[in-house]
Amino acid sequence: MAVKDAKGNWIDPEGNHIPEKYVPAHERREDVLVMTAAESMLAISEAMQQAKSMIMLGIEQYLSELAAENGEDALNVGGNYTWRDFSGVYKVELRNAKIQQFDDRIKVAAQKLERVIDGWAMGAAGRDELKSLATEAFENDEQGRISPGKVFRLQKRLRGMTETTPEIAEVVRLISESVLVVGRKQYISLSRRAEDGSWETVPMDFARI
Structure with a gap:
């Protein structure tokens, strides 16, 4: 009350x-x-x-x-582990994930990439798609943070372009050097084997039940 x-x-x-x-x-x-x-x-x-x-x-x-x-x-x-019961019905996994953020060099990388993309001709192959990926990757969330997952997906895409575009190689380098590990978090999950042999994660939060 x-x-x-x-x-x-x-x-x-x-x-x-x-x-x-x-x-x-x-x-x-x-x-x-x-x-x-x-x-x-x-x-x-x-x-x-x-x-x-x-x-x-x-x-x-x-x-x-x-x-x-x-x-x-x-x-x-601190490593990652997977254990199964004797009968193979249940599986327990321990995962240790890094909590990552970026320093101010991520802003420099975003600005350099934007300048590279804007320098391409309108309608150039992949231009609009890459611009959309970059905008999403460098956008702050509600807490004012940049999503490491989105940035790393963009960086993976950019790595395939470094040989043909030296300026993008500089962006990839800046992203890597801007990463800060600010902590670690442990995740423990339980899975059980379904009748078809696949593993189903046992939900531990209301959103997944």
Whole structure:
């Protein structure tokens, strides 16, 4: 339920204390809806955090024992791993992904590429497509960040053009040198084998259920 003071008045986002009788009926129903959902989802979130901690503890113990059995002090938990149960019904995957951003040289790369593309004749083969890819790759998202995935897809496309266009080779170099690794994130996923032999990922978020 909404936050209330000692007298039972409802406290709104501005800190005003509103007697319950003055709270519209639809806002009271909305409050019940939101709080019911919040309590359920927070409980699930906490359970998932506990499950991840338990799974990671088991992974670390498994890798430690595997290393000891083979004469090593330890194995790197920062790598990527895939494990299957004995019967091949389930598959657990651990992936360690880099969190990447770009420094200001990415702006220089974008400007150089734009100048190269604008220098091509209108209607030149691939001009409009490349311009569209570049615009999408260097566009900031709602958080003001550039998507590494989109930039790397563009860079892959540009690499095939470096021999014929030296200016694009400079763009490819600038993109590579502008990459900053600002952290790492671990992903644990569970898959189960379907009747046709394919693997189906067990959904762990509401959007995929």
